[in-house]
Amino acid sequence: MMDKKSLRILLVEDAEFEAEITKRALSGCDFENSMTRVASGEDALSYLRREPGYEDVAMPHLVLLDLNLPRMTGRDVLREIRNDPSLAHLFVIICSASDEPSEVTKAYQATANAYITKPLGLGPLREMMNKVGDFLLNVVKIP
Numbered sequence: 001m002m003d004k005k006s007l008r009i010l011l012v013e014d015a016e017f018e019a020e021i022t023k024r025a026l027s028g029c030d031f032e033n034s035m036t037r038v039a040s041g042e043d044a045l046s047y048l049r050r051e052p053g054y055e056d057v058a059m060p061h062l063v064l065l066d067l068n069l070p071r072m073t074g075r076d077v078l079r080e081i082r083n084d085p086s087l088a089h090l091f092v093i094i095c096s097a098s099d100e101p102s103e104v105t106k107a108y109q110a111t112a113n114a115y116i117t118k119p120l121g122l123g124p125l126r127e128m129m130n131k132v133g134d135f136l137l138n139v140v141k142i143p
């Protein structure tokens, strides 16, 4: 059961600019959160499996997973998460600049909990993150 006071978020994002704007959006959100960023799918899996370098990390309540990552795509990372019994429960949102219907479908086929087309700009992104936070903290139950 999560501590409802603060949402722990793992951001998997290779692009510095995208990571920075997401961090800024979250820091101004209406709900308490703490964000950690990793820059690749491989690092995300190492983090979640508490491999060397990540032994003491706390499990996130939410994984924000960029679709377009080098080597492993967001969908590849998601499949690894779902195939690992210790991680399979994680709430994973795939984030992309694309609103291509086939990409959306493929994300849900890979069992994303949600797919988000990231809005442009800090304000719209913060507004969207506030809705996500409200949904996760006040509407649904998450592990």
Ligand SMILES: [Mg+2]
Residues within 6 Å of the ligand: 013, 014, 015, 066, 067, 068, 069
């Ligand atoms: Mg990317």
